[in-house]
Amino acid sequence: KKNPPQKKRPFYQQLFRFFAILVLALILLIVLVFAGMLIYFTPQRIENIAEDQVQKQLNRPLDFEAAHISLLNGFVFKNISLPPKPDSTLQKDDIPLYSFYATELSLRYSLRHLLRRQVIITSALIDSPRIELRILPVDKDSLKQDNEKPLQPDSSLAAINSPIALNLNSFRLRNAQITVDIPDSMSNQHIFLSDISCSLLDV
Secondary structure, rough: OOOOOOOOOOOHHHHHHHHHHHHHHHHHHHHHHHHHHHHHHHHHHHHHHHHHHHHHOOOOOEOEEEEEEEOOOOOEEEEEEEOOHHHHHHHHOOEEEEEHHHHHHEEEEEEHHHOOOOOEEEEEEEEEEEEEOOOOOHHHHHHHHHOOOOOOOOHHHHHOOOEEEEEEEHHHEEEEEEEEEEEEEEEEEEEEEEEEEEEOOOO
């Protein structure tokens, strides 16, 4: 007896099977890439990279309680802070950031670039930051000397070498407090802003 001919599967079943295999393969690829990131970006390596970048960019130490990498939240830092900076060095900075503290900082990466083995930060979330700015009076003599100096490129930026690139598309502040102190010879102005939450897209 001849075996009866096998019925051909309907087209929609074949299409569903193809997409199911494609999705499973994509999930497996993401898991393998993320497993490789967990092996490379250990908590100690993340801490070293963050401390090195902040030291090069802001010329000040960075303190935090813990750091780790998460598939959904990216690079997460707990209880991150910049200690107060002396007024003598603060006066020469472009951004008068006296001190900074946040309960959590999340830097999310692009999954599309991650599949290409590129770690690019596209989103930043700062939770409950405490930002203290101190705007000091300008010394006219030092300002005149700075203006007379020829402009030179910042060599520290060119020397930065990091496995993580920054290309922010969104930036969020949640429950922020900002303090601005403006001391001078006559008075001391104090501005305090609290419960600030904002979100910037396409930064």
